[in-house]
Amino acid sequence: MDRLALYAQIQKKKSYLCIGLDTDPLKLPAVLKNDPDPVFAFNKAIIEATSDLCVAYKPNLAFYESMGAAGWKSLENTLLLIPEDIFTIADAKRGDIGNTSTLYARAFFDNLNFDSVTVAPYMGRDSVQPFLAFQNKWAIVLALTSNEGAMDFQTTMLDDGSPLYEKVLRMVATWGTPDNLMFVVGATRAEEFTSIRKIVPNHFLLVPGVGAQGGDLKAVSRAGMNKQCGLLVNSSRQIIYASSGSDFAEKAREAALLIQREMEELLDEITITDQ
């Protein structure tokens, strides 16, 4: 999917919501227990209940790999089900030497037909570039993550007085374009979005870690949006595990709708400010 098509989705749905399909086989509603592929059945129900409210789905590969070959099958079937006009993210955090990254890119882009893959930057240019070589496919590179461990290396100060994650943004941005490269920027650090936008004004940012209350969503959106929105804000557990009963899909829709409505207001607010 190209950037214009993604932005068109955002305008049409008045949403920049990404739903994380972190489908844990141990957390499935009892009603699905006898299904031959309960993970796929769960994803199918969630997607059917939410696909008009979100612009992206992001399966986290760890959940599927923890189920071995059967998990890959559930993932393959899930991808076939996601509507063509919705952006898909393989949250895999891969990154290896060039020929190996090329194989990962083929696995996710060619075989599973994902639009994008999350990529760890530690191994540098030749580990990221293979993901940038596919037409209308994207690498989403970790810059500043939302977990506690982000403080261990990402915010380490370099000899030029800037934190490591800023060097990652600056350098990785030269390897691709806003049409094939996004960055992961954690929402726990809304105050840093302003300086990040100075470095990468035009790239989409994938934002994990926005909490249930929506306070973060406002702060992050005001600091992080650009003229084409430029944000994909992810929510996983808050939506897909909104209920553990047989009404799980209905409750997931309600949770997604709450976020979509807030996003609609924020999109209006920021569009007006821009004019």
Add this chain to the structure above:
Amino acid sequence: MDRLALYAQIQKKKSYLCIGLDTDPLKLPAVLKNDPDPVFAFNKAIIEATSDLCVAYKPNLAFYESMGAAGWKSLENTLLLIPEDIFTIADAKRGDIGNTSTLYARAFFDNLNFDSVTVAPYMGRDSVQPFLAFQNKWAIVLALTSNEGAMDFQTTMLDDGSPLYEKVLRMVATWGTPDNLMFVVGATRAEEFTSIRKIVPNHFLLVPGVGAQGGDLKAVSRAGMNKQCGLLVNSSRQIIYASSGSDFAEKAREAALLIQREMEELLDEITITDQ
């Protein structure tokens, strides 16, 4: 597997060779083309031809994932085949927030029964620790890799005048012990092994990138060995693709034997020096 058992293997086989099972379905010898699972058949032949010469096997996950669910099945069957007393490394370079890393750890340690997983450090402590919580299992954390892109971030100078990879070594070493933690240190930088050994004198180092000529092997071994060897030196393509004919397993054995013999000499040399 614990550290003593690994060292016992090294002493018994007079080898610290790790063979990378980077089995590319496009590079298989014609003789296997009609096998129902040619990747597994290839691995089986390589393992049977080399298991007395090496102490570890390292399948690179990208090669198996590029084949989807069928690739996972080939990997599962390969793991069942590797003799119990040989150390196994899932070269996966994973790393995600805590609950996600726990799922990856379960996938590789519990389901596939690997002894170890390679882990990327960028997301910090909570992304690495889940891999350290399993009895007699290991995290092998990327410190300094052997690819060109290692110069992009790993050797970046920090405000204390040291390169980032040294901070990774120092900090990650406090999260685990020499009994559950190793580091990846690329062999293209033999001159850096001396300073690395000052930071992590007792940890095993997994060394990729040793070339066909063996010059690197000598330099790396002399600078990097400790009293319990402390090195696992990997070779992949040079061994498994030594021939593309029907004699591929025999030629793989010959290539492995050349390296094992050089390792035997180096083990003797360094043991004598130590006394």
